[in-house]
Amino acid sequence: MPSPMDVLPDLATRPMTVERSRWLGRGLMALAALLAAWWLRRLVRRPVTSLLVAPVLLPAVTLGLWAGFTLNVLDWDDPADFPGD
Numbered sequence: 001m002p003s004p005m006d007v008l009p010d011l012a013t014r015p016m017t018v019e020r021s022r023w024l025g026r027g028l029m030a031l032a033a034l035l036a037a038w039w040l041r042r043l044v045r046r047p048v049t050s051l052l053v054a055p056v057l058l059p060a061v062t063l064g065l066w067a068g069f070t071l072n073v074l075d076w077d078d079p080a081d082f083p084g085d
Helices: 004-013 018-045 047-073
Strands: none
Touching (some): 018 047
């Protein structure tokens, strides 16, 4: 029986495609949005602890949204800054 860990090298060596990039980007943006919604809900219930968590959480949400958006719009097949043939 193959080990579940045997899948990891395949995931790391697969080429990045536009479809895979868009799925990863959307996933990152969804995770960042869920984290922001969780924080806003917590802000209403426990404002003091939420304000203490904010300096760590809000930059992480911003970074997740930015990276997700970048992956979502990136064109791996024909990048604009790559010279053609």
